[in-house]
Amino acid sequence: MYLVWVCPASRPSITFRSGLAVLHGVAPADAPSWMQYDVRLNAMVAAGARYPELRAWAVTQGIEALADSAHSFDAPLLDLRAPREAQQEGVRRWMAAGQRGTVVLPTGAGKTLVALLAIRETGLNACVIVPTRALVSQWFTQLADAFGAEHVGAFYGDEKEVRSLTVTTYHSAFALLERHGAQFPLIICDEVHHLADTADGDARARIDALRIAPAPHRLGLTATYPDGQDATLVHALGPVVYRRSIGEMTDAELARFALERRYVELTPAERARYDTATDRFESYAMQSGWRTASDEVDVAWKRFVASARRTPAARRALQAFRERERVVRMAEAKHDEAARILRMFPNEQSVLFCGGTDVAMEVSRRLAIPLISASTPASERHAILAAMRDGTLRAVASVKVLDEGWDVPNAKLGIVLGDSTRGGARQHTQRLGRLLRRQGDQVASLFEVVAAGTWEFFASQKRGAGVRKVAEGQLGFGL
Amino acid sequence: MLSRAQVDAFVRVHGGVLRVAYLADENGRIVPFLDRLLRLVRRLDGRSLDTVAEALRRQERRVRDASRLAGISRALLEWCEFASPRGAEQLPVARQHAFAARGSAWPPVPGDSLLPYMESAQSLGIDAAELQRTLYDDRPGARVLLSVPDVTGRALLARYNLELARGVLRDAVRVELLARGGWRDVFRAVKAAGLMHELVRSGKRYRLLLTGPAAAFLVRPTRYGVRFARVLPVLARAPGWRVRAELVRDFRASSWATYLSWLLPRERSPL
Numbered sequence: 001m002y003l004v005w006v007c008p009a010s011r012p013s014i015t016f017r018s019g020l021a022v023l024h025g026v027a028p029a030d031a032p033s034w035m036q037y038d039v040r041l042n043a044m045v046a047a048g049a050r051y052p053e054l055r056a057w058a059v060t061q062g063i064e065a066l067a068d069s070a071h072s073f074d075a076p077l078l079d080l081r082a083p084r085e086a087q088q089e090g091v092r093r094w095m096a097a098g099q100r101g102t103v104v105l106p107t108g109a110g111k112t113l114v115a116l117l118a119i120r121e122t123g124l125n126a127c128v129i130v131p132t133r134a135l136v137s138q139w140f141t142q143l144a145d146a147f148g149a150e151h152v153g154a155f156y157g158d159e160k161e162v163r164s165l166t167v168t169t170y171h172s173a174f175a176l177l178e179r180h181g182a183q184f185p186l187i188i189c190d191e192v193h194h195l196a197d198t199a200d201g202d203a204r205a206r207i208d209a210l211r212i213a214p215a216p217h218r219l220g221l222t223a224t225y226p227d228g229q230d231a232t233l234v235h236a237l238g239p240v241v242y243r244r245s246i247g248e249m250t251d252a253e254l255a256r257f258a259l260e261r262r263y264v265e266l267t268p269a270e271r272a273r274y275d276t277a278t279d280r281f282e283s284y285a286m287q288s289g290w291r292t293a294s295d296e297v298d299v300a301w302k303r304f305v306a307s308a309r310r311t312p313a314a315r316r317a318l319q320a321f322r323e324r325e326r327v328v329r330m331a332e333a334k335h336d337e338a339a340r341i342l343r344m345f346p347n348e349q350s351v352l353f354c355g356g357t358d359v360a361m362e363v364s365r366r367l368a369i370p371l372i373s374a375s376t377p378a379s380e381r382h383a384i385l386a387a388m389r390d391g392t393l394r395a396v397a398s399v400k401v402l403d404e405g406w407d408v409p410n411a412k413l414g415i416v417l418g419d420s421t422r423g424g425a426r427q428h429t430q431r432l433g434r435l436l437r438r439q440g441d442q443v444a445s446l447f448e449v450v451a452a453g454t455w456e457f458f459a460s461q462k463r464g465a466g467v468r469k470v471a472e473g474q475l476g477f478g479l
Numbered sequence: 480m481l482s483r484a485q486v487d488a489f490v491r492v493h494g495g496v497l498r499v500a501y502l503a504d505e506n507g508r509i510v511p512f513l514d515r516l517l518r519l520v521r522r523l524d525g526r527s528l529d530t531v532a533e534a535l536r537r538q539e540r541r542v543r544d545a546s547r548l549a550g551i552s553r554a555l556l557e558w559c560e561f562a563s564p565r566g567a568e569q570l571p572v573a574r575q576h577a578f579a580a581r582g583s584a585w586p587p588v589p590g591d592s593l594l595p596y597m598e599s600a601q602s603l604g605i606d607a608a609e610l611q612r613t614l615y616d617d618r619p620g621a622r623v624l625l626s627v628p629d630v631t632g633r634a635l636l637a638r639y640n641l642e643l644a645r646g647v648l649r650d651a652v653r654v655e656l657l658a659r660g661g662w663r664d665v666f667r668a669v670k671a672a673g674l675m676h677e678l679v680r681s682g683k684r685y686r687l688l689l690t691g692p693a694a695a696f697l698v699r700p701t702r703y704g705v706r707f708a709r710v711l712p713v714l715a716r717a718p719g720w721r722v723r724a725e726l727v728r729d730f731r732a733s734s735w736a737t738y739l740s741w742l743l744p745r746e747r748s749p750l
Contacts, residue, residue: 017692018673018675018692018693019692019693019696020692020693020696036695039677040675040676040677040690041675046696047693047696048693048696174702178673178692178693179673201698201699204698204699205697205698205699205702207698208697208698208699208702211693211696211697211698212693212696212697308545309488309544309545309546310543310544310545310546312539312540312543315539315545339586339587339589342586342587343586343587343588346585346586361614361615364614364615365611365612365614365615366592366611367581367587367592368577368578368580368581368587368592368595368596368611369578369581370574370578371615375618380571383575387578387579387582391582392579392582393578393579393581393582394581394582394585394586
C-alpha cells in the first residue's frame with residue numbers, strides 16, 4: 001500500500017524546483033503530453049530545461065508562475081574595446097536566432113567580447129560555464145572589468161558566491177543551476193566543444209547541467225566546433241549561428257623570447273638526500289623489473305604505483321621517488337638564483353613558474369610576492385592581476401594555472417623554477433606563449449633554473465626542444 | 480568521505496550483486512593497532528593537519544595494505560576537530576600589505592627579505608620572521624588539531640566500515656531504507672541532502688525510497704550518490720535500519736544491501 005501525502009486541492013501553478021519544471025494542481029490528462037506524473041511531489045514534472053515551454057503553455061491556460069521574477073541585469077558595459085566586425089555580426093546573428101546557438105570564432109578572435117556584448121544586449125543575469133578553474137579566474141576578471149566586480153561571483157570548489165553574473169565550471173554547473181537556475185535566464189558555455197557527442201560517460205554527463213537549467217537563452221562559444229558530433233549540443237544550445245575561420249581573421253602573433261638555462265648546485269645535505277633516494281628507487285626498479293613490465297612507459301608506471309599499495313618494498317621505492325623530486329623542487333640555490341635574475345631586470349614584471357605548491361609558497365614567503373594556484377579564489381586572483389596591471393606588484397609565483405587561458409599583462413620576464421609535468425613540452429610552450437604576449441617589438445626573457453646533476457636536466461632538455469621548435473619563425477598560434 | 484580509490488579497492492561485483500570487504504579483526508591485532516593510531520594522534524594535539532596526516536602516513540611501514548590505512552586515516556582525520564590557527568583570519572590582509580610593500584621596495588636584495596613584513600607584523604603584534612613563516616597559515620593543511628574523539632580502536636573500526644558503506648552509495652541511483660523508528664532525524668537529513676522521497680507502507684513498517692530530484696532526466700543519475708552517502712550516518716544512530724541500493728558502476732547496474740549492524744567486523748580481511 002502506498003502512503004502518499006496528498007496536498008489539499010491547490011490552484012494550478014508552475015514552478016522550477018531542484019532541476020525540475022513542475023506543474024501543480026492539474027490532472028495528468030490535462031497537462032502537456034511531454035510531462036510525467038511524479039508521486040514524490042504529487043505533481044506533473046519535466047526536465048528543468050523545458051520550463052520555458054511550460055511557462056508558455058501556462059500563459060495560454062491562465063496558470064500562475066510561482067516565484068517567477070525577471071532577472072534583468074542593467075549594469076553598463078565598461079569595456080572600451082571597439083568590437084570587430086566578426087564579433088558584432090556574431091552577436092547579431094545570435095540575437096536573430098532567438099538568442100540560442102553557438103558562435104564559432106578562431107583562437108585570439110575575441111570570443112569573450114561576444115559574450116560581454118550578449119549580456120549587454122539581452123540585459124539578463126548570466127551564468128558562464130567554462131571547462132577549467134583557471135578559466136573561471138580569467139572570465140571572472142574579464143566580467144569584473146567589464147561590468148564591475150560587485151556584480152560577479154564564482155561557483156566552484158570551495159568558492160560559492162552567486163551573483164548576477166556567475167562563473168562556474170562544467171563540473172560544478174549542475175549544483176549551481178539545480179539550486180539557482182531560475183536566477184539565470186542566460187547561459188554562456190565557453191569551449192562548448194566539451195559538450196560534443198562522445199562515448200565517455202564523464203564527458204557525456206556534462207550536459208546534465210543544461211538539461212535541468214530553465215534558461216531560455218543560451219550562447220555557445222568555441223574555436224573548434226565538433227561538426228558531425230553535435231547532436232547533443234544542438235539540442236541543448238541550438239545550432240551554429242555564426243562561423244568565421246582563421247584564414248578570414250588577423251593572426252595572433254606568437255611572442256618571441258630569449259631562453260636561457262641557469263644551473264645551480266644542490267647543497268651537500270640535499271645531494272646526500274637526493275643520492276640516497278635515487279639509489280633506493282633505482283635498486284627496486286632493477287630488482288623488480290617493473291620498467292619492463294610493459295612496452296608503454298605510462299602503463300608500466302601505473303602498474304608500479306598500483307603495486308605500491310600492497311607491496312611494502314614498492315611503497316618505499318615510490319616514497320624515495322617522491323623524496324628526490326622534492327629535493328630538486330625545493331633546492332635552496334634556486335631561490336637565490338631567482339632573486340639574482342629579478343635583480344638583473346629590475347624594471348620588468350615577472351612570473352615565477354613553480355613545480356609545486358610547496359615551493360611556490362616558499363618562493364612567495366622569501367620574496368614577499370603573491371602566489372596564484374588552482375585554489376586561489378577568483379576574486380583574489382582578480383585583485384592580484386589588477387595590482388600587476390597598475391604596477392603595485394612586480395612579480396607573481398604560479399603553480400599550474402598558466403596551463404590554460406590566463407594572461408598576465410605586461411609580464412616580460414619568466415623564471416621557470418620547476419615543472420609539474422616533468423618535461424611536458426607542449427604544456428610548457430603553451431604556458432609561456434600565453435604568458436608572454438608580444439607587445440610591440442619587445443622580446444621577453446625566459447630563464448630556466450635547473451638543479452645540476454639531477455633528473456631535472458633531462459626534463460629541461462625535453463621542454464627546451466618544444467620551445468625551440470615553436471620559436472623558429474612560427475606565426476599563428478593554433479594552440 | 481573516503482576517496483573512490485579507497486573504496487573501490489575493497490568492492491567486488493559478482494552476478495549483479497556488490498559485496499564490500501569490510502575490515503575485520505579475526506586475528507585480534509587490528510583493534511590494538513587502531514588503539515595505537517588513536518594514541519599517536521592524541522599526542523599531536525595542536526599540530527597542523529599536514530603534520531598529523533604525515534604521521535599517520537608513516538605508519539604504512541607497519542601494514543601490508545596501504546589503501547586500508549589510507550582509508551582509516553581519512554576516516555579518523557574527518558572525525559577529529561581542526562581549526563584555523565589564531566590570527567589566521569587576518570593573514571589575507573597582512574599578505575596584501577606585505578606584497579605591496581615589496582612592490583615599493585623592488586627588486587629584492589640580499590638581507591632585506593623581512594623588510595616587507597615589518598609593518599604588517601607590528602600591527603599583528605608578532606615579529607616579521609614569524610609573519611613570514613606563518614604567511615599561509617589560513618590554508619586548509621595548516622589548521623591545527625583541537626580534539627580527537629574519545630573512542631576506542633573498536634569504534635574507529637566501525638567508523639571506517641561505515642565510511643566504506645558511504646563510499647559505495649556514491650554510485651547509487653536509488654536507495655531504499657527499511658526502518659523501525661527514528662523518522663524525524665532521517666527526514667531532516669533527507670531534506671538537507673536535497674533528495675526526494677516516497678513513503679511506502681510494508682506491513683507494520685515503512686519503506687522510504689530515496690531518489691535524486693531530476694534523476695529521471697539525467698545522463699548520469701549517480702550524480703546524487705554523494706547525497707545518499709550523507710544520509711547514512713544518521714541511520715547508523717538508529718537501531719534496526721536496513722539499506723538497499725541500486726547502483727550503477729562503469730555503466731553496469733548492480734544491487735547492494737546491508738544491515739547497519741553488520742558493519743562491525745564479520746569477514747576475514749587482513750590489514
